[in-house]
Amino acid sequence: FDGPGINPGKWTFETGDGTAYGLPAGWGNNEKQIYTDSEDNAHIAMVDGESALVITANEDGAGGYTSAKLTTNGHHSIRFGRIDVRAKMPEGQGLWPAIWMLGKNKDLIDWPGCGEIDISEVLGHETSRLNSTLHFTNGENSHEEIKNIHDLPSGSFNEGYHVFGLEWTPESLVFTLDGNQLNQVPIEDDMKEFLRSFYLILNVAVGGNLPGDPEI
Numbered sequence: 001f002d003g004p005g006i007n008p009g010k011w012t013f014e015t016g017d018g019t020a021y022g023l024p025a026g027w028g029n030n031e032k033q034i035y036t037d038s039e040d041n042a043h044i045a046m047v048d049g050e051s052a053l054v055i056t057a058n059e060d061g062a063g064g065y066t067s068a069k070l071t072t073n074g075h076h077s078i079r080f081g082r083i084d085v086r087a088k089m090p091e092g093q094g095l096w097p098a099i100w101m102l103g104k105n106k107d108l109i110d111w112p113g114c115g116e117i118d119i120s121e122v123l124g125h126e127t128s129r130l131n132s133t134l135h136f137t138n139g140e141n142s143h144e145e146i147k148n149i150h151d152l153p154s155g156s157f158n159e160g161y162h163v164f165g166l167e168w169t170p171e172s173l174v175f176t177l178d179g180n181q182l183n184q185v186p187i188e189d190d191m192k193e194f195l196r197s198f199y200l201i202l203n204v205a206v207g208g209n210l211p212g213d214p215e216i
Helices: none
Strands: 033-035 042-047 050-055 065-067 069-071 081-087 095-103 116-121 129-137 143-151 162-168 172-177 180-186 198-206
Touching: 033 198, 050 198, 065 198, 081 095, 081 116, 116 162, 129 172, 129 180, 143 180
Parallel strands: 033 065
Antiparallel strands: 042 050, 069 198, 081 162, 095 116, 095 198, 116 129, 129 143, 162 172, 172 180
């Protein structure tokens, strides 16, 4: 992110509570935030001497929360290759930052049939634990997930920057951290979702099924 602002030719803001995208309020996960395109929630700033995207979840003054969700949908899609995202994660009960991907065909095939690749989810109350997950429809037409959990031997993901990566070929998906392999998942016959194109998503959710409610 070179700035001075977020490039609208590369990134799109998804806003609201999810209902405008055909989801139940709460983005299908009982999340508490309303996503906005305000600079209060997402902007480019100098961090540790480098230009970076900063996503901030805020209280809205009325008992709710705002945050931001950016996607490359409509601009750029990815099918095979390597993705590296250098990021520092927030700390706090109820915060749910994610670096993830959805199938480009999501408007035609409902989740999980479109496929989902969660490169990194680091919950605000477990900032030394990295969750990486694949979601797809298996051969029995049921939702299946393959999850890998990695705990840092020391420190936490909110103390400094780490590189969260994915190496993706027609044969497998390899999740990496700081260039080191964490998990390799072969693409089986009933995982054809991962032979299609995906788009990238960066967001910070508040509350929801996975982290639970925030403390404030």
